[in-house]
Amino acid sequence: MDARIKIRNTKSILFKSLIIFLAFIITLPLIIVLLYIIKMGVVQVNWGFLVHAPTPEGVAGGGIANALIGSLIMVGMSAIVAIPVGLSAGIYLSENPGTRLAYYSGLCVDILQGVPSIVVGIVIYFWIVKPFGFSAISGSIALAIMMLPIVVRSTEQTLLLLPASLKEAALSLGVPYHRVMLKVIVPCGFAGILSGIILSIARIIGETAPLLFTALGNVYISTKVTGPMDSLPHLIYIDAKSSYQDQIDQAWGASFILLMFVLILNITTKLITRKWNIQL
Amino acid sequence: MSEKNKRLDLSYSQMKWETVFRRILIVMSSIMVLLVIGTLITLIVKSWPTIKSLGIGYLWGKVWDPVSDVYGARPFLMGTLLTSFTALIISIPFSYSVAIYLGEYNTKGWLSNLLKNTVELIAAVPSIIYGFWALFVLVPQVRKLETLLHMPAVGVGAFAASLVLAVMIIPYAASLGTSLIRMVPSPLKEGAYALGATRFEVIRSVILPFTRSGLFAGILLSLGRALGETMAVTILIGNTSAIGNTFKDVFFGPGNTMASVIANEFSEADHDLYYSALIELGLVLFFVTVIINLIGKRIITKYTNK
Numbered sequence A: 001m002d003a004r005i006k007i008r009n010t011k012s013i014l015f016k017s018l019i020i021f022l023a024f025i026i027t028l029p030l031i032i033v034l035l036y037i038i039k040m041g042v043v044q045v046n047w048g049f050l051v052h053a054p055t056p057e058g059v060a061g062g063g064i065a066n067a068l069i070g071s072l073i074m075v076g077m078s079a080i081v082a083i084p085v086g087l088s089a090g091i092y093l094s095e096n097p098g099t100r101l102a103y104y105s106g107l108c109v110d111i112l113q114g115v116p117s118i119v120v121g122i123v124i125y126f127w128i129v130k131p132f133g134f135s136a137i138s139g140s141i142a143l144a145i146m147m148l149p150i151v152v153r154s155t156e157q158t159l160l161l162l163p164a165s166l167k168e169a170a171l172s173l174g175v176p177y178h179r180v181m182l183k184v185i186v187p188c189g190f191a192g193i194l195s196g197i198i199l200s201i202a203r204i205i206g207e208t209a210p211l212l213f214t215a216l217g218n219v220y221i222s223t224k225v226t227g228p229m230d231s232l233p234h235l236i237y238i239d240a241k242s243s244y245q246d247q248i249d250q251a252w253g254a255s256f257i258l259l260m261f262v263l264i265l266n267i268t269t270k271l272i273t274r275k276w277n278i279q280l
Numbered sequence B: 001m002s003e004k005n006k007r008l009d010l011s012y013s014q015m016k017w018e019t020v021f022r023r024i025l026i027v028m029s030s031i032m033v034l035l036v037i038g039t040l041i042t043l044i045v046k047s048w049p050t051i052k053s054l055g056i057g058y059l060w061g062k063v064w065d066p067v068s069d070v071y072g073a074r075p076f077l078m079g080t081l082l083t084s085f086t087a088l089i090i091s092i093p094f095s096y097s098v099a100i101y102l103g104e105y106n107t108k109g110w111l112s113n114l115l116k117n118t119v120e121l122i123a124a125v126p127s128i129i130y131g132f133w134a135l136f137v138l139v140p141q142v143r144k145l146e147t148l149l150h151m152p153a154v155g156v157g158a159f160a161a162s163l164v165l166a167v168m169i170i171p172y173a174a175s176l177g178t179s180l181i182r183m184v185p186s187p188l189k190e191g192a193y194a195l196g197a198t199r200f201e202v203i204r205s206v207i208l209p210f211t212r213s214g215l216f217a218g219i220l221l222s223l224g225r226a227l228g229e230t231m232a233v234t235i236l237i238g239n240t241s242a243i244g245n246t247f248k249d250v251f252f253g254p255g256n257t258m259a260s261v262i263a264n265e266f267s268e269a270d271h272d273l274y275y276s277a278l279i280e281l282g283l284v285l286f287f288v289t290v291i292i293n294l295i296g297k298r299i300i301t302k303y304t305n306k
Helices: A002-025 A027-042 A047-051 A065-095 A100-114 A117-132 A136-161 A164-172 A177-188 A190-204 A232-240 A245-279 B003-054 B074-105 B110-124 B127-148 B158-182 B186-194 B199-210 B212-228 B231-236 B247-252 B258-265 B272-305
Strands: none
Touching: A002 A027, A002 B074, A002 B199, A027 A245, A027 B110, A027 B127, A047 A065, A065 A100, A065 A136, A065 A177, A065 A190, A065 A232, A065 A245, A065 B003, A100 A136, A100 B003, A100 B272, A117 A136, A117 B003, A117 B212, A117 B258, A117 B272, A136 A190, A136 B003, A164 A177, A177 A190, A177 B003, A190 A245, A232 A245, A232 B127, A232 B231, A245 B110, A245 B127, B003 B272, B074 B110, B074 B158, B074 B199, B074 B212, B074 B247, B074 B258, B074 B272, B110 B158, B127 B158, B127 B231, B158 B212, B158 B231, B158 B247, B186 B199, B199 B212, B212 B258, B212 B272, B231 B258, B258 B272
């Protein structure tokens, strides 16, 4: 009898060790990738790298300013499109649960969240690029579609957490509905909504697939939003396929910059949500 | 105007704004529906030439040769299924372990938080960075392995792509699994402990059966990610539209997936049928990922409402 208990206990301990081993070993690839990118990238980055356009293959110097500026402009424009739309849709979903529109709208948000980014690229190609040509605007709209579901869901979830008495108190004072929403409810859930927005920006800043057939890429520094524009992930994609060492080095530098953006945005989100949780 | 009239005026304008505001909310949430319907219609209309001329046989056609206008999607369907399921199989032990560890063994404290944040960070790193890193670090290792196994040392191919995909999709199943395992009611577990069960036995016969459908939903979400993943796979898969003869060739040699062939050839397509053949791949991809995601989401909602 004692022997059987011993076996069962050993089994339990072995299982626990296995689980711990597997759970922690999976962080290894991430750590290796991060350290490798930092090691290869950090030596490439200097002031000139950030403010110059790329030089032709084999010419020393040059940088990623075209991609950096392009990424910032396109992400900024898509945020301008996606935030108001996503915020309003999120408010609607949290305020009118159970209506037919809310049901289908919520369903479509789920669908949009799962749509592969390359499909979004194709669709925007036909909607905007075919009639108007390759442009940063079309790229931004593709990115905005990728961004929308996260903004909608985070707004909805945050507002659902707020106590109903907040809204009731404001309404009973005679405040009109839109002011209750914009001046009371949204500011109360501001931290949650903001963290959703930052998270969605962190996601789209690394998206390449929707930009392949929309923003197209550009080797010159361009701020013309109606023309082709480069972005960090697209530059990495093009450079990674190159056979010139200086272009590959440039891609390491660009990866490092992109990684830093993503890390900083994610850590900011974590800090905001942590603070917000304590306040609630 | 008297004071009273002014105030009335003000409240009228407020009422007008209220209606406008409500309308804006309705319009904005209708946009979500329009986007999905628009996507579907665009994909169907644009792939109609292929659907009409090649029919369902397109999906099983073995040969993809745009130059002589022969289109068959089998190489890409196979590539997508092979990479996704290989990645899924590799990732399941790891994502389950993370879920069990964070959900049962260590639910609080700095170590638990650290692991949780790190796993979430795996999903945050852009796929292009994984692809680029793997091309220069992982692929040479795969080449060495292939030399050891006496195969042509290509390096790029379904195997390398699956390895990277496996890492990328772990967070989706892991974080869902963690929250579901934490939701297992403690009376159930306590009952099992009171009967003298060890921790392993509680996990095996109480926690896992209780969370089975939820964990399955997590796997579906991971699978949805893997099927649609484009950039890392495009860089690593090697991009050949021919099917290898032996399984070894298919598994280790270069191939193509639905997403990668669209990414590579869409901008090169020069005639209508070629275009619409590529778009039909997008349509198939859209349908498959939508269905998988909706089933996954449905299971989760059913599960969390119970």
